[in-house]
Amino acid sequence: MKIAIVGASGAVGQEFLKVLAERNFPLDELVLFGSARSAGTEYEFKGKKLTVKELKHNDDFKDIDIALTSAGGSISKDFASTITKHGAIMIDNSSAFRYDDDVPLVVPEVNPEDALVRPRNIIANPNCSTIQMVVALKPIHDLSKITKVQVATYQAASGAGAQGIAELEEQTKQLARGEEATVDKFAYQLAMNVIPHIDVFLDNDYTKEEMKMNWETKKIMHANTEVSATCVRVPVARSHSEAIWLETEEELSVDQVREAFKKFEGLTVIDNPQNKEYPMPLFVAGKDDVYVGRLRKDITNPKGLTFWCVGDQIKKGAALNAVQIAEWLIKHGEVK
DSSP states (O other): OOOESSSSHHHHHHHHHHHHTTTOOSSSSEEEOOOTTTTTEEEEEEEEEEEEEOOSSSSSTTOOOOEOOOOOOOHHHHHHHHHHSSSSSEEOOOSSSOOOOTSOOOOTTTTTGGGOOOSSSSEEEEHHHHHHHHHHHHHHHHHHEEEEEEEEEEEOGGOOOHHHHHHHHHHHHHHTTTTOOSSSSSSOOTTOOSOOOSSBOOTSSHHHHHHHHHHHHHHHHHHHOEEEEEEEOSSSSEEEEEEEEEEESSSOOHHHHHHHHHHHEEEEEEEGGTTTOOHHHHHTTTOEEEEEEEEEEEETTTTTEEEEEOOOIIIIIIHHHHHHHHHHHHHSOOOO
């Protein structure tokens, strides 16, 4: 088994290395690729030093079984044919192929079988906010079809990559010294602030990040569930939070949903508000599961429910989800 990581020096690329090691992924060889700038950089994996190779249009992927790519949409589009032409399966973390009809968009807890039909040998990893939301929605949808969802996201700085974390850290230090915060990665100062703006605004005044949650949920869940999102950047280093309201066709009890949550793979329930026990980024960063709590009936709607959801968007929202797809393919004989 020969695995490649494309974009090894980025935040998700580094997380790929950690996740593959943590899960003892069944590989014989791991090859790292990156830009000309990062070529030659060494990273340790299971006690061995691996050197990043420059990504080029050549035959470097001839013997690769699975390529985990996270180098940005333009790179993914440019190199997709180079990566897949000899049979490698490309599991792509960018937005390049998510809405292409001939590319499956997969969350293993929700729609793993979609990975079996991949005409271009490309599988897309969904947006991080969508991944954690659909993992939480799936057990409810299995009880009764979800007709609509309203969600407010509270997205960590690292959702904008390593530069996002660095900017938040630097701004926090600058403010502590009484200096003016330097703003580059985000539209405004993020430290001591929240910014209701992620990605570009579209003609309907939703941002692209918000519409991704609508488009992707429908494709992943094979449902016409409408999702209305407001996505907000918050001064948290790692792990996204979401406040979710939903409506189902049939009225469900809180006990029914809580039990379904507890039985569902990939979810952890922390829901004891009387003892101040609920999911928070402070405790979820670095964890595999999506965490849910504050589950209750929506007092405005008898068929409505609302809950709080937290997940590490670099791990489950990116690297882990891709690795889980790869594991599922191996388990089902798609990769020998």
